[in-house]
Structure formats: C-alpha cells, structure tokens
Amino acid sequence: MxxxxxxxxxxxxxxxxxxxxxxxxxxxxxxxxxxxxxAIATPPPQQSPILVATAYTDLSLPTLRRGDRGREVQMLQQILSDNGFLHAAGVRLGTPNGAAVDGVFGAITESAVRDLQQRYDISVTGQVNPMTWEVLDMRENPYRSPLPWKS
Known part of the structure; x- marks a missing residue:
C-alpha cells in the first residue's frame, strides 16, 4: 500500500x-x-512572446495636429474609427454617417482625439502627442492597426 x-x-x-x-x-x-x-521526455519547444521596449516619444512617433495630412493621419483615424471615437465625433459635429478615414486631420478627428484624451484622463489638447500615442497603442489598438513609427 x-x-x-x-x-x-x-x-x-x-x-x-x-x-x-x-x-x-x-x-x-x-x-x-x-x-x-x-528527464525522459521534454516538451516541444514553444515560441516565447517577444518583449519589445517601446518608446513613445517625438523621435519615434509624429505629433499630429489639426491641418496635418497623410498616411500617419489616416492610421490615426483608422484606430479612432475602429474604436468608435471617429464616428461619435462625426455624428456630434453634424455628419450623420460619422466620419471618413481620409487622411485629413480636421475638426472631426480633433474632436475624436479630445474624446479619447478625456476618457483616459490625459491632457486634452486635441493633438496626438507621445502620451496620446501610448494610450492609443496600449488601450485602443490591440494589434489591429499599425502605428506610424518613424524609422
């Protein structure tokens, strides 16, 4: 026994x-x-997650503001759109169908950024600075859209 x-x-x-x-x-x-x-048997090797040190700075990401245009603004708008910020701002500002992802940082995009900044209790400037990029990446962008990293 x-x-x-x-x-x-x-x-x-x-x-x-x-x-x-x-x-x-x-x-x-x-x-x-x-x-x-x-040990007689070892488990098959598993891929470990890769940890990447991310620097949300003006050197690594562009600061975007009203009047800016281009690919970076379009990426920003896509993240805002994926999470409902862009649509809500568009409706609030008189565009019943929301807003288009058009690469133009206008009043609707600025309002959507302000909404995001207010939700996460960061400085409400309407500009996308390193702190805003960090919030967008860590809280609102779970690997759906790429960020416009500078090379």
Missing part, C-alpha cells in the same frame, strides 16, 4: 514538473530512497 502511494505521488510530481524541469526525482523501493536521473 505504501508503494502504491509513492508511485501515485511520483506520477503527480512528474506531471507537474515535466514541463519546467530538466530532471525528475523518482522514488523507488518501499523505504523511499531517491535518485535523480535526466
């Missing part, structure tokens, strides 16, 4: 530690002497 308990315990320990250890401790015999030997 004692041997059965030891075997059950050994099986549990093996199952728990097989994924994280390079050797397994096995218990043999009635007395419970132990010895260490290499």
């Amino acid at each position: 004692q041997l059965t308990t030891i075997r059950r315990l050994t099986s549990r320990i093996t199952a728990i530690f097989a994924k994280t250890t390079l050797s397994i401790i096995t218990v043999t015999g009635v007395i419970g002497s132990s010895r260490t030997h290499p």
